[in-house]
Amino acid sequence: MSFTSALPANIPKYSAVVGVPVSIVSVDTASGADSTSLTYRELYDYGVGVDLHRVKHVLGDLSTGLDMSRLSVRAVDSGITGELIQYTSRTIFDRGVCTDSILRFFRQLTDGGIHKEFVVPMVGEVLPDPENVVEGCIDAIDTYYREVSYGYEVRAAHYTIVNDCVLYILSLISFKLCRLAMIGKLLSDDIYTQLSRCWRLATSYRRPKALDIILPEHENELADMLKCTEELLSKLPPLFVFGVSDLGITEELSRYIDVTSVSDRLIYRPRPIEYFTDELSPPGGYVLTPPPTFRKALVVSAYGMRALIYNISTGKKILWEDIWRDRPCARVYMYADGWVIVWFEDRCFYGEPDWDYDDVAAAFRFERLNGVVYLHFLALDQEHGDTERVCIEYSGVEKCSPNIGSYSGAVRVTYEEWFAVR
Amino acid sequence: MNFASSPPANSTIIICDLEVRYVKNGDIIDPENLRRIYDVTKCLAGKSVVWGRAIGLSK
Numbered sequence: 001m002s003f004t005s006a007l008p009a010n011i012p013k014y015s016a017v018v019g020v021p022v023s024i025v026s027v028d029t030a031s032g033a034d035s036t037s038l039t040y041r042e043l044y045d046y047g048v049g050v051d052l053h054r055v056k057h058v059l060g061d062l063s064t065g066l067d068m069s070r071l072s073v074r075a076v077d078s079g080i081t082g083e084l085i086q087y088t089s090r091t092i093f094d095r096g097v098c099t100d101s102i103l104r105f106f107r108q109l110t111d112g113g114i115h116k117e118f119v120v121p122m123v124g125e126v127l128p129d130p131e132n133v134v135e136g137c138i139d140a141i142d143t144y145y146r147e148v149s150y151g152y153e154v155r156a157a158h159y160t161i162v163n164d165c166v167l168y169i170l171s172l173i174s175f176k177l178c179r180l181a182m183i184g185k186l187l188s189d190d191i192y193t194q195l196s197r198c199w200r201l202a203t204s205y206r207r208p209k210a211l212d213i214i215l216p217e218h219e220n221e222l223a224d225m226l227k228c229t230e231e232l233l234s235k236l237p238p239l240f241v242f243g244v245s246d247l248g249i250t251e252e253l254s255r256y257i258d259v260t261s262v263s264d265r266l267i268y269r270p271r272p273i274e275y276f277t278d279e280l281s282p283p284g285g286y287v288l289t290p291p292p293t294f295r296k297a298l299v300v301s302a303y304g305m306r307a308l309i310y311n312i313s314t315g316k317k318i319l320w321e322d323i324w325r326d327r328p329c330a331r332v333y334m335y336a337d338g339w340v341i342v343w344f345e346d347r348c349f350y351g352e353p354d355w356d357y358d359d360v361a362a363a364f365r366f367e368r369l370n371g372v373v374y375l376h377f378l379a380l381d382q383e384h385g386d387t388e389r390v391c392i393e394y395s396g397v398e399k400c401s402p403n404i405g406s407y408s409g410a411v412r413v414t415y416e417e418w419f420a421v422r
Numbered sequence: 423m424n425f426a427s428s429p430p431a432n433s434t435i436i437i438c439d440l441e442v443r444y445v446k447n448g449d450i451i452d453p454e455n456l457r458r459i460y461d462v463t464k465c466l467a468g469k470s471v472v473w474g475r476a477i478g479l480s481k
């Protein structure tokens with residue numbers, strides 16, 4: 001069944017308005033996964049599976065007017081584990097709906113009695129970057145400064161441009177929250193409530209049309225939606241942590257990562273590295289933002305990166321994607337500024353893992369300085385009885401720490417190096 | 423159009439450390455106020471982009 005060809009032609013790109021009608025063009029539950037489908041096992045390995053009902057519960061308070069009965073969706077039967085849902089991120093993002101649409105998408109599916117275990121972000125599809133859309137709006141505003149001066153001719157577009165930008169901003173935030181939810185990262189209820197409130201303000205704006213008389217409300221309502229958006233942004237988490245927040249941070253490691261406790265959870269903030277701020281925007285030094293399936297992408301394509309450890313005593317090695325009895329031999333954390341930390345379960349060497357993943361770790365990220373991209377590499381360790389060596393392989397070249405003797409104590413940085421990679 | 427007739431209670435609002443003035447009926451159109459609204463919009467757009475890129479997950 002053709003997916004995109006049946007889309008209505010009159011839907012504006014990036015319309016960014018909750019409530020825009022979109023057509024359900026395909027709900028295809030036929031067997032046979034296509035090339036972009038993922039199997040249940042792949043999903044599980046990626047760690048992107050999310051409990052549908054949990055998302056529904058958390059996002060269930062949103063009450064905007066999108067007609068989800070017309071959302072484009074596609075269901076794929078993997079033929080192995082039952083039905084999986086795959087929907088196109090493009091479809092959702094192009095219509096500027098995300099959280100709300102997915103909520104209703106879920107609701108429709110569950111209420112409709114169609115059991116779906118997982119939702120899957122599209123993999124490998126080139127999507128418009130939502131941040132670029134918002135940046136485009138900033139550029140557009142710049143063109144209006146010149147027109148707005150004393151004695152100027154007032155135009156409706158002078159006001160609707162702000163409304164457009166707010167809608168794009170909310171679309172961006174919704175999109176991100178939606179993607180976070182899809183990988184099981186759910187935020188506090190007040191964020192979703194605030195988002196919903198801002199959507200209502202932004203979508204209820206009575207946009208002046210050409211030749212309309214500009215009224216005070218045209219300007220005042222812009223101020224209200226902007227204030228709402230500012231409050232929303234202030235509530236958003238500053239960064240995203242992959243994995244479980246149980247990484248012990250010591251004084252030494254705190255050179256790189258700052259940890260604070262908020263309520264019952266830890267907040268990790270990678271410290272900006274000053275000498276990498278000359279070319280990077282925003283400050284903080286990240287260069288790459290892995291997709292949800294970053295673990296595979298990291299190894300296979302974009303990063304070409306493999307972390308591994310060697311047990312010097314036995315001569316054995318463990319890659320971070322190694323599996324022992326269905327469990328990975330390393331646990332991966334990704335931080336907002338690009339740091340990836342791979343904590344190994346070194347007892348995979350013996351087939352006697354205790355799965356505490358507190359033995360040795362490879363930490364790395366790309367950094368840019370004066371036009372040169374460097375791989376910044378750290379070896380960390382906390383608890384291991386054997387002498388081990390932490391290595392990283394990039395583009396077929398392996399870089400290793402020195403041998404690290406047995407150690408038991410607080411997390412420490414045992415090795416640090418930068419490698420120019422291109 | 424059916425706008426609410428009463429202006430907001432406060433005459434100004436601070437967003438992104440910028441003061442935006444609420445407009446009342448009879449006010450002369452002030453381009454500086456609209457420019458500040460533009461500045462605020464750009465400020466929030468920038469913040470959202472920074473946050474969005476920090477979160478990642480664009481693709």
